[in-house]
Amino acid sequence: MPVTTAAYATDTLPGGTVDTVVIGGGAAGLNGALMLARSRRSVVVIDSGTPRNAPAEGVHGLLGLDGTPPAELYERGREEVRRYGGVIVSGEVASAEPATPSALPASSASSAEGDPSAGNAPSAEATPPAEGDPRFTVTLADGRTLTARRLLVATGLRDVLPDVPGLAEHWGHGVVHCPYCHGWEVRDEPIGVLAVGPASVHHALLFRQLTDDLIYFTRGTELDEDTRTRFAARDIRVVDTPVVEVVRADGGGIAGVRLADGQVVARSVLAVATLMRARTEGLEGLGLPIEDLPDGMGRRFASGMAGATDVPGVWVAGNATDPTAQVGAAAAAGALAGAHINALLAIADTDAALAAAKSGATTV
DSSP, X not given: OXXXXXXXXXXXXXXXXXXXXXXOOSHHHHHHHHHHHHTTOOEEEEEOSOOTTTTOSOBOSOTTTTTBOHHHHHHHHHHHHHHTTOEEEEOOEEEEEEEEEEOOOGGGGGXXXXXXXXXXXXXXXXXOGGGOEEEEEEEETTSOEEEEEEEEEOOOEEEEOOOOTTSGGGBTTTEEOOHXXXXXXGTTSOEEEEOOSTHHHHHHHHHHTTOSOEEEEOTTOOOOHHHHHHHHHTTEEEEOXXXXXXXXXXXXXXXXXXXXXXXXXXXXXXXXXXXEEEOOTTOGGGOOOEEEOGGGOEEEEOOOGGGBOSSTTEEEOGGGTOTTOOHHHHHHHHHHHHXXXXXXXXXXXXXXXXXXXXXXXXXX
């Protein structure tokens, strides 16, 4: 259920090969691009304009920027990236695939870069030097293409709500998922937790910190006696009767939930632990490894130190690999990945320069 942000001026797609293409214009992608642009790297951000937090009124838990509307935050971020020469292009990525690496002289084969699982130094990119410097072709939905030496995937994730009639229309307002993102704003409200599985139990305990009026709707999920006893100790009421719909209030918010027996239980806020799925559309050609989250709560791109992946030349950052990261953590991950990419590009540039120098000396 992505929400598209307001349109903004888009830059011209550059020709030739750029140092890095960042796929995703949210906090992780923009901060990664900022680090690269400030290092005088040519960087292009491809932004679909559908950030995960678009429905929210403000970003919270972000020091110095608490309460800033997401659209405003991202507009500031785009301006900052452009200030250092970065390019922001509005568009959808249709495909991203490895291309033929740039040729390196055989004399460069002595400078092997290490395994991303090693976890030390900027030698963490697994790039067999004998195959040359990696290249990637990124194709947009409108057919335009560009070539990059490195990729930073920061596509975010898609929240999938349970199929309860009337629920989705309140997403980001009366329906929330994160107690740290929205908790203060719904404090002391009558809150209902719509259970989706084991993760909902802890979810309920977190929201109990925010209100004395909390009801846990099991919705057919299992709840053992020990957990029921713990809930009772915290004055959390449990309702086992199935929920059939969310009832809309006259003013447009939530009035409550209707149960299968016809009873309407008054609630003004509903908390749901969403199914979180990394946005993978158009990236299948990269062959990035994907792994399941615990308790069947979704899927993410697997990554190692600084967002490095098993695919040489490709990094991931933000909610695409860390589904629970808030805006600040996602931005920090993007910055770390950007710095890591720049460090390895510096090594690759030096290797190429050394190889060229040796090649030139040989031919003199």
